[in-house]
Amino acid sequence: MTTIKDVAERAGVAPSTVSYVLSGSRKISDDTRRSVQQAIDELGYHPRASARALRGTRTNVLALALPRATGGYRAVDGRFTIDISDAARSHGYDVLLMTDQEGVPGLRRIARSGQADGAVLMAVEMEDPRIDVMRELDFPTALLGRSADDDALPWTDLDWEAAAALSIHELAAAGHRDIAYLATTEHEIQARRGYALRGVAGARRAAPETGTEVRVHQSTGDMARLARRVHALLTGEHPPTALVVQHVAALPHILAAIAAAGLRVPEDLSVMAVGNLPDDVGGRDLPRIELPVSEMSAQVTRLAVEAIAARAEGPARSPAAHRLIAPVLMPGPRAAPPRPRTGR
Template sequence: MVTLAEVARQAGVSPSTVSYVLSGKRAISEPTRARVEQAISDLGYHPNAGARALAGKRSHIIALVVPLRTDVYVPIMMEIAIAVTMAARQYGYDVLLITNDEGPEGVRRVAASGLADGVVLMDVELEDERIPVLRELGSHAAMIGLPADAHGLACVDHDFTAAGALCADHLADLGHRDVAFVGYAPQVYRRHAGYAERTLTGFRERAAARGLRILHRPCEGTYESTAGTLARILEDRPATTGFVVQNEGALGPLLSLLRGSGRIVPEDASVVALCPEQLAEQNSPRLTAVTGPAQELGRQAVELVMSRIDGGAPPEITLLTPVLTVRESTGPGPFPVR
């Protein structure tokens, strides 16, 4: 890699002169400027991101803060991250990955350094401690997720409240009255992950409006934890015939455990999943599922952050409409609607 010192030697000037030519912070004679620019061209020198940032120019880098947790579904997170990377390249931008275990200080380090022109924040919590840092620094940022207070922010997310309501409506329309919601691990709700809490809120509100009796049981998603969750559900509410599952890890175990308990899906129990299309298709029976386009989240997040970089676009909140696809895992309940 060509260095600034090599450019200086080629042009016959000091390294500081090369820096002044790049930054424009000091007047340089035209002949000297021409020699430096010719040396840069001949050697193929590219200032690094930090140098460009210090010069007050764009770094052409977007920082993407990705979740590094055991309680997230990694394939979806990687699909979103890949979509962000591909969309950024269309704008001539590269992506710098930051893991969310660095917390607010990691976001501050990147945003305040000028290393990145903008930030895309994933796995947004309702009371996310990273957002005040972005507000304080006035960063060009986009959220993949919706915090409780979205004032002044650019956000894109699935409409998880509507997704939860779709699940309740589908099972109510089929005639189910006792329904269990198998959710994520307890720590997901303790940290107030927006996608988990908004889905549960939408489900609860619509279930109340439709006269459903519901249980919510968090689940770690392993076979053992799913077995324990199902046992508690059937002990507390033996008449349960409908299951809504927002935990990708619990889907396979739950179907197996229902079969093992003598409950045939969908004749004796109906299962609605909140999961990607490909996962719904891989199970047996194929799952009725509420889905949303993960790649679209990444693409729109980049568009939001680029619009803010280019012109300080006003705040914008976009919620993508969920889609329910009926497959073989749901059927009529004990109280069919006529």
């Protein structure tokens, strides 16, 4: 049986250093932490797993897995983290936040060590490797997001396909026939995040349904490049009369690029936002479909807690529960009709 001393020898550190890395009780350099973690993964060390299993006790902790680039921050992630933490407390659980980009090894460690009773996975990909690992380990898990397999694990999500389609239908009803859909970033689409691909699918599906021309464009996290893309889109030979924005985090930059192109919203260009955070003042003056953060957070936490209880009751399992939330066009501004444009 692998011991903490074995891990220390493999990593070339003292056993106390391994203990500090595991507990987080002291600041350890990134290089040392990575060496210790590599040794843990290679040796398959799982601290306290057998003892906790013998006791049959719970930790009353939920692991919240959020893959994140070092130094990166998204307001939507922070909002979900807070709301899920609040929802967990209402069920008597604390939250252990995991932001390791290498999600699978980290989740294996948490599941096998007994540091948490269950997990909530964020940033869900269509073919997410974490899902198979959680099922393999029989670790109670719920997804904040929808993968390609609805029956793999419990999940909740906004119906992004319906949300994108609703935005196109609203603009078509106002008279628009040339619509641009600014999707999420290239990185999110290449990573096959569920919300990114389903938003694009909804926009494309709505085009033949409404008789409109919908051109899909990928966004970028580079705001200077994004400004150039928006400018080229709006000043080209066939500019749209309406723009749907799913990359709402960049909305202030997009609106600035529209103004720089000499266009007014909504007089010259109708803009609709899909996936705004509640209380985000940046999109208040636009027709918008908000992201139901509080409802999604409450639902995914409930699903995780129910999965923990179901596991404790025995091997008999019902199909994975899920909650697909219908999009709602928020009260307030509505899509303006297209206006004839003068020559440029």
